[in-house]
Amino acid sequence: MIVTTHIGAKAGDLAETVLMPGDPYRAKWAAETFLEDAVCVNEVRGMLGFTGTWKGHRVSIQGSGMGMPSLSIYANELIRDFGAKTLIRIGSCGAMQQNVAIRDVILAMTASTISTPSTHIFQSLNFAPCADYGLLNAAARAAGERDVATHIGGIYSSDVFYSEHPDLDKEMTRHGVLAVEMEAAELYTVAARYGCRALAVLTVSDHLQTGEALPPEDRERSFGDMVEIALEAAFS
Numbered sequence: 559m560i561v562t563t564h565i566g567a568k569a570g571d572l573a574e575t576v577l578m579p580g581d582p583y584r585a586k587w588a589a590e591t592f593l594e595d596a597v598c599v600n601e602v603r604g605m606l607g608f609t610g611t612w613k614g615h616r617v618s619i620q621g622s623g624m625g626m627p628s629l630s631i632y633a634n635e636l637i638r639d640f641g642a643k644t645l646i647r648i649g650s651c652g653a654m655q656q657n658v659a660i661r662d663v664i665l666a667m668t669a670s671t672i673s674t675p676s677t678h679i680f681q682s683l684n685f686a687p688c689a690d691y692g693l694l695n696a697a698a699r700a701a702g703e704r705d706v707a708t709h710i711g712g713i714y715s716s717d718v719f720y721s722e723h724p725d726l727d728k729e730m731t732r733h734g735v736l737a738v739e740m741e742a743a744e745l746y747t748v749a750a751r752y753g754c755r756a757l758a759v760l761t762v763s764d765h766l767q768t769g770e771a772l773p774p775e776d777r778e779r780s781f782g783d784m785v786e787i788a789l790e791a792a793f794s
């Protein structure tokens with residue numbers, strides 16, 4: 559029997575493949591919408607987790623919370639205590655390029671960052687967090703078969719939602735960074751440490767240049783393309 563500090567599930571309750579939205583209610587919606595026989599396996603701190611099947615494959619969907627310190631707790635416990643092998647973030651993000659529109663999907667090849675909870679490990683090294691290539695390639699194929707605009711490239715994992723660095727945002731736009739979110743760099747780093755596969759599949763909910771922003775209910779329960787792309791990539 560395994561119950562960690564933050565995941566109140568028993569050994570075997572979680573699958574080797576875990577989708578990780580920041581929002582626990584997106585986890586609930588995605589489990590109810592896309593999984594068969596989904597059962598709730600975690601309610602600790604309201605960070606809901608579910609396990610069910612998709613096309614016969616066992617899969618869990620566990621909320622990560624917002625920001626890298628929170629994601630890091632769940633990724634560590636999922637991998638070290640529950641045996642997760644494939645972790646795919648399904649998150650919202652803010653577009654940083656004019657050619658990226660609201661509701662477009664982004665596959666994060668790399669995640670630049672100022673710091674993550676893992677930064678101290680690397681001393682003076684600027685570690686480059688990157689996606690698992692097999693997952694990225696499979697997600698690109700899955701996205702290509704859907705009627706959704708998809709961009710593949712670098713994103714920025716920020717510690718803040720409300721940026722006080724317009725100069726830095728501008729430089730990232732100038733250097734082709736597609737979007738900003740708050741978890742992928744730590745997910746990629748923790749996965750690399752334990753030899754696991756990781757990818758972030760994101761949907762654009764905000765636009766830093768136009769000021770557009772989707773309402774909370776859309777972020778919770780309308781990003782179905784990214785969920786299906788993540789599931790198809792995980793089991794291709």
Ligand SMILES: O=P(O)(O)O[C@H]1O[C@H](CO)[C@@H](O)[C@H]1O
Pocket residue numbers: 579580581623624625648649650651719739740741777
């Ligand atoms: O929609 P989620 O997955 O939470 O992701 C994004 O939304 C949150 C901020 O609103 C941050 O967690 C950011 O990364």
Ligand SMILES: O=c1cc[nH]c(=O)[nH]1
Pocket residue numbers: 650651652653716718719738739740763764765
């Ligand atoms: O602008 C945004 C939208 C989602 N998540 C972020 O971190 N920033």
